[in-house]
Amino acid sequence: MPHTPIDRLARATPPSVAARVRGLSDRTIAWLFVAPTIFLLLAINIFPLIWTVRLSFTNYAANRPGREVEWVGLRNYERILTDDGIWANMQTTAHFLLWTIALQVVIGFTLAWLINRKFKGNDLVTTLIVLPMMLSPAVVGNFWTFLYQPQIGLINYVVELFTGIPASSFSMLGAGGLAKWSIIIVDTWMWTPFVMLICLAGLRSIPDYIYEAAEIDRASKWRQFWTITVPMVLPFLMLAVLFRGIENFKMFDMVVLLTGGGPGNETLLASIDLKREAFEKWRTGYSSAYAIILFVTVFGLASIYVKALNKVKER
Amino acid sequence: MKGRLLTATAAAALLSAGAASAQSNELTLCWAAWDPANALVELSKDFEAQSGIKMNFEFVPWPNFADRMLNELNSGGQLCDLLIGDSQWIGGSAENGHYVKLNDFFASENISMDDFAPATVYAYSTWPKGTPNYYALPAMGDANGWFYRKDWFARPEIQAAFKEKYGRDLGEPKTQKELLEIAQFFQGREIDGQTVYGASIFTERGSEGITMGATGALYAWGFKYENTPGKYDMEGAVNSPAAVEALEFYKELYKTGTPPGYDNAYMEQSLDAFKSGQVAMAMNWFAFFPGLYADPNTGGDKIDFFVNPPQNVAASTLGGQGLSVVSYTDNMDGALAYVKWFAQPDVQAKWWSMGGYSCHNSVLNDPGFKDSAPFAGDFLEAMGGVQDFWQEPAYASLLLAMQERLHNYIVADQGTAQEALDGLIADWTEVFEDEGKL
Numbered sequence: 212m213p214h215t216p217i218d219r220l221a222r223a224t225p226p227s228v229a230a231r232v233r234g235l236s237d238r239t240i241a242w243l244f245v246a247p248t249i250f251l252l253l254a255i256n257i258f259p260l261i262w263t264v265r266l267s268f269t270n271y272a273a274n275r276p277g278r279e280v281e282w283v284g285l286r287n288y289e290r291i292l293t294d295d296g297i298w299a300n301m302q303t304t305a306h307f308l309l310w311t312i313a314l315q316v317v318i319g320f321t322l323a324w325l326i327n328r329k330f331k332g333n334d335l336v337t338t339l340i341v342l343p344m345m346l347s348p349a350v351v352g353n354f355w356t357f358l359y360q361p362q363i364g365l366i367n368y369v370v371e372l373f374t375g376i377p378a379s380s381f382s383m384l385g386a387g388g389l390a391k392w393s394i395i396i397v398d399t400w401m402w403t404p405f406v407m408l409i410c411l412a413g414l415r416s417i418p419d420y421i422y423e424a425a426e427i428d429r430a431s432k433w434r435q436f437w438t439i440t441v442p443m444v445l446p447f448l449m450l451a452v453l454f455r456g457i458e459n460f461k462m463f464d465m466v467v468l469l470t471g472g473g474p475g476n477e478t479l480l481a482s483i484d485l486k487r488e489a490f491e492k493w494r495t496g497y498s499s500a501y502a503i504i505l506f507v508t509v510f511g512l513a514s515i516y517v518k519a520l521n522k523v524k525e526r
Numbered sequence: 527m528k529g530r531l532l533t534a535t536a537a538a539a540l541l542s543a544g545a546a547s548a549q550s551n552e553l554t555l556c557w558a559a560w561d562p563a564n565a566l567v568e569l570s571k572d573f574e575a576q577s578g579i580k581m582n583f584e585f586v587p588w589p590n591f592a593d594r595m596l597n598e599l600n601s602g603g604q605l606c607d608l609l610i611g612d613s614q615w616i617g618g619s620a621e622n623g624h625y626v627k628l629n630d631f632f633a634s635e636n637i638s639m640d641d642f643a644p645a646t647v648y649a650y651s652t653w654p655k656g657t658p659n660y661y662a663l664p665a666m667g668d669a670n671g672w673f674y675r676k677d678w679f680a681r682p683e684i685q686a687a688f689k690e691k692y693g694r695d696l697g698e699p700k701t702q703k704e705l706l707e708i709a710q711f712f713q714g715r716e717i718d719g720q721t722v723y724g725a726s727i728f729t730e731r732g733s734e735g736i737t738m739g740a741t742g743a744l745y746a747w748g749f750k751y752e753n754t755p756g757k758y759d760m761e762g763a764v765n766s767p768a769a770v771e772a773l774e775f776y777k778e779l780y781k782t783g784t785p786p787g788y789d790n791a792y793m794e795q796s797l798d799a800f801k802s803g804q805v806a807m808a809m810n811w812f813a814f815f816p817g818l819y820a821d822p823n824t825g826g827d828k829i830d831f832f833v834n835p836p837q838n839v840a841a842s843t844l845g846g847q848g849l850s851v852v853s854y855t856d857n858m859d860g861a862l863a864y865v866k867w868f869a870q871p872d873v874q875a876k877w878w879s880m881g882g883y884s885c886h887n888s889v890l891n892d893p894g895f896k897d898s899a900p901f902a903g904d905f906l907e908a909m910g911g912v913q914d915f916w917q918e919p920a921y922a923s924l925l926l927a928m929q930e931r932l933h934n935y936i937v938a939d940q941g942t943a944q945e946a947l948d949g950l951i952a953d954w955t956e957v958f959e960d961e962g963k964l
Contacts, residue, residue, distance in 0.1 A: 270960070274600040275622060275919070361786035362804075379721075385789025387939045473731035474789055475938025476930060491593065492923040493600070494960075 260506075267500035274493040287500035296476070297484070297501075304481045306391060307398075307466075308459050312452055314399045319406025320448065324440075326407070327414045337411075341404040348401075352468025355397045359383040359469075384470050390477045394466050398459065406451045413447030414440070442526070449520045453513065460509050481505055552580045553860050556595060556606035557847070559585035560793075561817045562666055565881040572876075573867050579860050588793060589733050596922070599624040599852070607855040608864055610665050610847045613649045618919035619850065620653035625661040626851040631862055632660060637869045643667065646885035649914050650848030662848025663865050664885035666813065669834075669908035670728075670742050670843040671901070672705075673800065673818055674698070674807040676830040678717060687711075698830070702746050702775060702837040705807070709783025712806035724783030726799035726808040727776075728792055731933045734925055735792035737915065738843050739809060740776045740932050742834045745841035745913045747772035758958050765947035768838060773943035775837075777936045789937050800824060809834075811845045812908065815901040816881040831901040833908045844912035846883070920957050927953035 235243075267287055271280045291297055326337055343351070358364050359382075367378035383393040417439065425435045463482045466472070472479035485505065489498035555570070557563045563585045570581045584605060586594045592612065598605050599619060611619065619625040632639070639647045639660060646664035653661055678684060679696055688696035688711055699705035709724025716722075728739025741749070749772060750763040763769075785804050788795060793810055800808040801824050810818075819825045834842040849868060851861045867873060874886035878898070883905065889895060896903040916924045928950055935946035958964040 274596065274618065276600075277622060364787075379786040382787045382789055385787060385937060467732075471730075471732040471790055473933055473937065475731075475934035475940050477938055487926060490597070492926055494923070 263499045263502060266496050267503050269496040271496040271499075272493050273495045280496075283496065287497045288504070290497070291501055291504060297481075299476065300479050300481050300484045303391065303477070303479060304460065307395060307462065307478075307480060308456060310395045311398045311402070311459055312455055314395065315403045315406045315455060316448060316452060318399065319403045319451070320410045320444070322403065322407040323410035323414055326411060341408060343401045344404045346401070348465040349468060351397060351401050352465045356384065356469060359393060385474050387474060387477060390470050390474055394469055394478050397465065397469060398462070401465070402455060402458075406448075406455065409447050409451040409454075410444055413444035416447075417443045446520065446524050449516075449523060453516055453520065456516070457509065457513060460505075551578065551857075551860070552582060553607045553857055553864060554582040554584055554605060555608040555610070555864070556584040556586070556598070557610040558591045559587045560813060562813050562882050565877070569873070569877055569880055569882070570864075572873070573864060576867065577860070577863055579857075579863070581864075589730075592733060592922070602854050604852075604854050604856060606852050607857050607861045609850050609852050611662070611850055612847055613844060614915055614917050614921040614925070616650070616653050616661055616848070617655075617917045617921065620659070620661045621919050623853055626853050626858075628660045628663070628851070628865070629658070631865070635866050635869075637663070637866065641869075641871075641887050642885045643887060643890055643909060645844075645909055645912055646846065646848075649844055649912065649917075650846060650885070653917070655917060662850040663869055664846075665849035665868070665882075666847045667883040667885040667905070667909055668811050668813050668845030668847075669905070669912050670738060670809055670845060671812050671815070671831060671833055671904055671908055672807055672809050672835075673815065673829055673831045673901075675805075675824070675828060677828040678712075678722075678806055684717075698832040699835045702743055702772075702835050705835050706775065706779050706783060709779060709807060713783050720803065722803065723785040723799075723805050724807065725779065726788060726791060726796040726805045727779060727784055728796065728809060729780060729784075729788060729933070729937055730790050730792035730795075731929060731937070732790075733792070734915075734929065735790075736932045736936065737925060737928045738845075740773065740936065741843045741913070741915065742809065743772040743776040743779075743837075744769055745843060746834060746837040746839065747775075748838040751916060758964050760951045760954060764951050764954070765944065769947055770943045772837070773932070773935065773946060777943070780936055812883060812901060812905050813845065815905075816899065819900055831904050833904045839911075841911045841913050842908040844914040846885075918961070920961050923957045924954055927957065 268282060268284060269280050270283050270287075272278060322340060326333065326340070358366050361367050361379045361382045364378075364383075366383060367381070370376055370381075371378040381389065383389050421439055421443075422435060425439060430438070461482050462480055463486065466478055466480055467483060470478040472483045482505075485498060485501050488494050488501055492498075555566070557566070563583070567581075567583055570583075573579070574581050592615075595606070595609065595611060596615065596618075597603075599609075599622075609625075611625075616625070620627070631637075639651065639658075642651075642664045646667050647660075648656055650664045651660045651662045653659055685696050688694075688708075691711065692707055696708065696711075699708055705725070711724070712722055713724040714721060728735040730736055747768040749766070749769045751760065753759045753761075753763045785799055788799065791799070793814065796808045796810045797814060797818070799805045800818070801821060803824065815831060818829060821829075833840075849865060851858070851865060855861050868877075869886075871886060871888040874884040874889050875892075878884040878889050878895075884890070890906060890909075892898075896906065915921065915928075918924060931946045931950045931953065934940040935943060941949075955964060
């Protein structure tokens, strides 16, 4: 007679209970196992989402519990979509998103391509390059604020060194026109290593024999790059773009620490504006509609992108 | 077994009762983290000794103070039994039931609001404004003032250079335009081998900084929020020619008289700029003046103070806070006992001597008050002409709209002063319409 713990447990199970369990189908047992997770998912994700949709049709303000909540229909959505300020914030977000992704892809891929070559100290260089992404955004925001400081900051002195423009005559974070590029530089510095790592994984997944076959066929290095390297790394690169796109669409902490959305509204990203509406102005209904619009935008764009990614993978 | 269970249950019940009793013998007072808060900790030791109630303190840095505390109130949190909240919060906190109405308590304890400076009672205690409905005891009088490097102003070569340029002696500015001239005079000047700048002013974007700074100029030009108080008729008041001129002035001061990089500066940055010897003048709240005077490097005989200079009228931006009892406290008796203790004239006198700004008439009207500190006379003068921002329940929306409009115009160079103020009226109109007041 076997003496494993399961056998002992089976023998100890009262016949009446055993009969009941035997009566359950595999499908029912599977549901029993996943039910707690589904319940948590509904409670933590789905219910708040539905509640937010409901609030978005009201004038509810979380800081005014005594005020009567009115059903305002689509008025919140109408006000948001016809608000020039919000469209300007969307443009600011798009500018930040497109430039950070473009720079991170180009620099990240280049770094990965260089790191992928065998050379002495390769591991040390890789470790040093990935250091920025290991830092907290709060730390990054604070020390780049010092680097950008016109009187004591390194950046202004470097600019003065190369251009002759006096260091204290301009402010990277305060001047109109410069601030939006300053936050792009910081995000690129911080997150290019992430793109590089994903590209590196892609480059290292390409079997050597493909390049060897190309060499036999006398394909040039340029040709090998465009017909082997780029297509085979592309799915990895697209994945990196997806991650960075979603992350930067909801970028908040680093930009708040660097500029607070200023000067004026020059770096006021949609996520920062949403936080102000929801938790500083306490326009809960209005900000719920704002959040739904942002959610639909990200969800829609991400869905289209994932379909494109799958097509690239199938090729 | 059952006996043991009963014993354990009884012990647990006793422990819980003990914990509850200990909790009701404690109070938590919430305020901003700054110099006066440290003075209050010391002062409150007297209350602890007299009452046997242990005082805990929750001090939040200014940039996060409003966010943190308003979230606490809005969620009905029990962190704070007592709150020294900003004057602008009183409307919302009274209407939403966060603060206890203190009229009956004041009457039963013979605490009279006539014993406090009228401007502070109006600003820190009443809602609706000016009515005898009290939700706070005036705790910390404050206004935005100025301080300067007296030692630099006194140097003969600097005096001579200033007189040659402006044809008058260099001294404390008597008008806003004189202040601008002095700031421009010092801007980029070499003093002791170091490049110095004119003035450090408030330009902060995130919370309330640029509004508190720019209103110093706006009020001095005669800015009003409404043509008729209580009517919300802002057209012609908020965007009057005088208001436009004041805003243009503040922008010129920022562009031509402040250190580089001070585009998001508030209290802390103003103090840093002055203490590090970068600026000849700086604006800040009177609350910081005792600490500035005591500074070993730039205080003492190197510093002096002046009230926000008038232009068309004498006026200063109001700061300061009232002491309120939070409705959600589980130690109401203890909280009220603290308010009663704090209202006593001898406690108020000690409060002033320790660095707090008492609003009690027995302190302010004392013949020796003006000479009790180098800034005491300026404080009295400033409090005689203070003006405050909207104290409406929707003040946060009103404030953020002004922050945005002012920063866009002054720092980010977007549009004109007229457009900024016209836009502000549009923003505020929308808020008041949402509130059902227009």
